[in-house]
Amino acid sequence: IAAAAKSAGGDSTYYIGDTKDKGLEFISTCAGFAKHVAKELLTIDEFLFDDVQPDGSSKQIAAYRIRFASGFAIVALSSNPANIRGLQGRVIIDEAAFHRNVAAVIDACNALLIWGGVIRIISTHNGNLNPFNELIKETRAGQYDYSIHTITFDDAVENGLYERVCLMRGWEPSPEGKAEWYRKIRRAYGSRVEAMREELDALPREGEGVLLPLAWIEACSTDRYQLRRWSPPPRHAQLGEFVHWPERTRKAEMLMWLEEQVRPVLKAYAGQGFTWFLGEDFAMRQDRTCLALGFTDQQLKRHVPLIIEMAQCPYDQQKQALFWAVDLVMDLNRFGGGILDANGNGMALAQEAAQRYGPERIVELMPSDAWRRETGPRFRASFEDGTILIPADADIRGDLRQLQTIGGVAKMPTDIRTKGTDGGKRHGDGAIALWNFHAATMNETIPDYAYRPIRAGTGTGHGADDDDDGESRNWWRPPLGAGRGMGAI
Template sequence: MKHQAEWLADTSDLKLAEKGRRTGITYAEALDSAMTAAAARSAGGQNVFYIGDTRDKGREYIGYVAHFARVVAAELAQVEEFLFDDLKEDGSTKQIAAFRIRFASGFRVEALSSRPENIRGLQGTVVIDEAAFHRDVREVLDAVNALLIWGGRIRVISSHNGVLNPFNELIREAQAGKVPFSVHHIPFGEAVRNGLYRRVCLMTGKTWSPAAEAEWEAMIRGAYGARQAAMRQELDAIPADAEGAALTRVQIEAAAVPDIPIVRIRFDDDFKGLSPELRKTRALALCLTRIKPVLDRLNPTSRHVFGEDFARTGDVTAIWVWEIDGRLRRVCRLIVEIRNGPFDQQREILFYVGDGLPRFAGGKLDATGNGAYLAEVAAQKWGASRIEEVKLSVEWYATHMPPYIDAIADRTAVLPMDEDVIADHQALQFCGRV
């Protein structure tokens, strides 16, 4: 394909590819590795070292090289698995699994299953694949720079892993002329235009047509659902706003509207020294003056629900009131934030909010740690059929956050246009690759 041919035609000593996934650049580089190792020294032949982010990628790459050795160099290549002696800076040695193909030229291609600390001792062409997912790509690059002195070459290939990743920083520096890398930008869409789906049809026995190609690309993109930031990063080689960010600021702001009230209540340290009766009276006064006017404006025909996250010191207790409107959207109608609130006053404010909701359908409350008390008394007041006491955990987030993220991305959840709310949602991240 055109982008593969352009990558191979670039003979720069330093070159890097920011690419969409499965666009064929690693495959093309395996062809170059086979030709480089099969050539005589007088024709530019040298050793090639492939450093992937996983052992499986190393084995796959060496398989590609073996294929090209037979097809292009007419050599019957034998894949060897061996232990690479990795000399650490402190003088100790460890052995790491590696794969190797030897050529009649005397050169070899080695795929190392993990980043060796002794990479400084290698000489030849070094291919760093999925660089954005290495533990420290900067350290790897610093280690291999010395091989340029004796005619070595460096190839850096990767999809993106966040705008703050060192791989993206390297690209920006190269584009600014601060480092002498040539840069190839290879998004998925360009690979499709260059014939990627035609290759898929060739391998799978399908019949190519423009309509089938458009449907196939739409299917691939649609598989990401509302995770548009992930799709753009994985396919279009556009780094996400933050590493693993679940939502972009643009998506969050598109789901936000102005004039949704946020009632922020802060109790001073002297408040807890007041008598219980006075604390209760003042809390009720706050509810009457600041919360009741909002509750009175709620649509009496819509169902309403709330979610609550508990905090006692250092953070805020947040109560989010949602209306389920006639189009089944979840529209935030009120947020109550309580800072430094005694347990009793948090309970009183929560009960006031819940009792004031038209067609109150249910609530979920943080029941971890000290929040268990408030969740328990809420379940006692409104019944376990309407109140869920949530034990927050990684598993809970894994189950419930994807639908919430999708709802924001497709605007079936409506948020307040508030800087704190937007910043909190920008902090949502996917764990690991998506």
């Protein structure tokens, strides 16, 4: 392509490998083919490539290049460039799964498509959680227009790899030699079967630290259950950002959303006789606050019919949504208790929830390794055994995939930040909410009764006792389920 004239479709090619040596090897191979196929006498020259950084500064990195009489070139960049938007041509991103930030490299290359360029992304796998494999899954889901080509070791053998090796090595090919060579390659991995499948069969391995394999999560996901997302309304011309709206207006906005989006889901499960539980993960400016609401059925299977997810939600509205949802659950069924994230700003909300519903119901959780050791294996086992059912959602699945076993303990790594389907940042929020929900269900079921005092002059607990925004103010109830052994850790 580089040797062809522009009128014949000629163009330059930029190779981006993960190491300097691979760039040099690529250029040498191209030069060798050019000499034999295009009959061109070529030399490889080394030069400094100006790599423009996101902040506008630039640094020079070593690069290799061969020029053709057509005016085009093949250029091998010796590291991961931050920005090649000023170039035109075709791009090959090699060993993409091993780049430090392959997503940034791809974003930089996308500008070449405007001028008719082509992007080729090539790699062996490097685990199921790697951005390269995520790109493949998203392409298969229709989110990109890439075409996927899979070439396994067996494909290469079928197309003459063994014979090529014999030619290069000076061996005499034979059926017996081929079988022995094939067996030797496979057996070289020993007991590391997953590593062999990843390298030879293009099947990404789960990775030693992955807590929940993808197949388990998807088997426990159903589109019968719902995830309801709240995000602040657009900036108002007079009122400004939602967080600065008057309190009454903010409450009315949240209440309307709860009535429209949440009440129908919870009402569908009214009067089933099962005990409901809550798991919560708190966030404010970035990440998401998640509320996982569900129950344990007669066969001890955990169901999560509803996850409420709130992005950039003011504290007051998080409290409003939490109290509204739990109050509605208590009206429709029984509420056994919940575990709330008490880290950082979540401590205040967890404390207020414990004051409202009783400390025997609400655990203000600051998780320790001891707590994770106790609850993590049970949470994992629920997915392995298929005894939990959750909403089918790409973001929730992605959150659960971030959980890892570190030092023998299930954890959410602190340095993990992923991008959700809405473009916002996530830190495994849905996974922590589900983990807390599951841990809450491990307590003994509360007795089948509850107590709600009624103010004088009202016939029910929902008269003068209600706030004007429809948020029922249920007074503190006597401790239910005392002795269930759930202490804050």
